[in-house]
Amino acid sequence: MNDATAYMLQRITAMIIAPLVLIHLGLIVYAIEGGLTGAEILTRTRSSLLWPALYAMFVIAISIHAPLGLRNIITEWTGHYGRWLDLSMTALALFLLAIGLRAVWTIS
Amino acid sequence: MRNAQKHTSYFAFLAHRISGIALALFLPAHFLVLGLALEPDGGLDAFLKFSDQPLVKLAEWGLVALLAIHLGLGLRLLIIETTIWRGIRKNLIWLTAAFAGLAGLVFLARAF
Numbered sequence: 001m002n003d004a005t006a007y008m009l010q011r012i013t014a015m016i017i018a019p020l021v022l023i024h025l026g027l028i029v030y031a032i033e034g035g036l037t038g039a040e041i042l043t044r045t046r047s048s049l050l051w052p053a054l055y056a057m058f059v060i061a062i063s064i065h066a067p068l069g070l071r072n073i074i075t076e077w078t079g080h081y082g083r084w085l086d087l088s089m090t091a092l093a094l095f096l097l098a099i100g101l102r103a104v105w106t107i108s
Numbered sequence: 109m110r111n112a113q114k115h116t117s118y119f120a121f122l123a124h125r126i127s128g129i130a131l132a133l134f135l136p137a138h139f140l141v142l143g144l145a146l147e148p149d150g151g152l153d154a155f156l157k158f159s160d161q162p163l164v165k166l167a168e169w170g171l172v173a174l175l176a177i178h179l180g181l182g183l184r185l186l187i188i189e190t191t192i193w194r195g196i197r198k199n200l201i202w203l204t205a206a207f208a209g210l211a212g213l214v215f216l217a218r219a220f
Contacts, residue, residue: 073128
C-alpha cells in the first residue's frame with residue numbers, strides 16, 4: 001500500500017469512526033450505572049438490528065484504522081518499513097476483523 | 109527543532125499517539141471478552157462480576173479517558189488538515205482535555 005492511500009484511508013476511517021465513538025461513549029456512561037450484566041447488554045443489543053449494524057461498521061473501520069496508525073508509529077519510531085510491515089499490519093487487520101465481527105455476531 | 113518538543117502541540121501529538129497505542133492494545137481483549145457471551149456457561153457474566161471491582165472500574169475510567177482524548181485530538185487533526193490553516197489551534201487541545209475530563213467524570217459518577 002502506498003503512503004498516499006494509507007493516509008486517505010486513515011482519515012476516511014477516522015471520519016466514519018468519530019460519530020460511532022461518540023455513540024459508544026454515550027452508551028458506556030449510560031449503561032455503567034448499577035453495574036453491567038450479560039443479560040442487560042444482550043437485551044439492548046438484540047432489541048434492534050441497528051446495534052449490530054453500527055458495531056459491524058465500527059469493527060470494519062477500526063480494523064483498517066488501527067493497523068494503519070500502528071504502521072505509521074512503527075515506521076517513525078523504529079525506522080522499519082516495507083513489505084514485512086505491510087504484511088504484519090494486514091494480518092493484524094484481518095485478526096481484528098475476525099474477532100471483532102465474531103463479537104458483533106455474539107451480541108446480535 | 110528541539111524547542112518544538114516543548115510546544116503544546118507536541119504534547120497533543122504524543123497524547124494522540126500514545127492513546128492510540130493503548131487503545132490498539134486493549135481492543136483484542138475487548139473483542140475476546142465480548143465473545144465470551146457465546147459460551148453457554150456464563151463466561152461473560154463471570155467476567156462482568158470480576159470487573160465490578162474498584163481497581164477494574166478505575167482502569168475502565170482510564171480507557172474512557174483515552175478514547176475521549178484520542179477522539180478529540182483526532183478531530184483536531186482532521187480540522188487542521190481539511191480546513192484553511194489558522195495556526196495550531198491550541199483551543200482545540202484544551203477543548204479535547206475538557207471533553208475527556210468531562211467524559212471521565214461522568215463515567216466515574218455513574219460507575220461508583
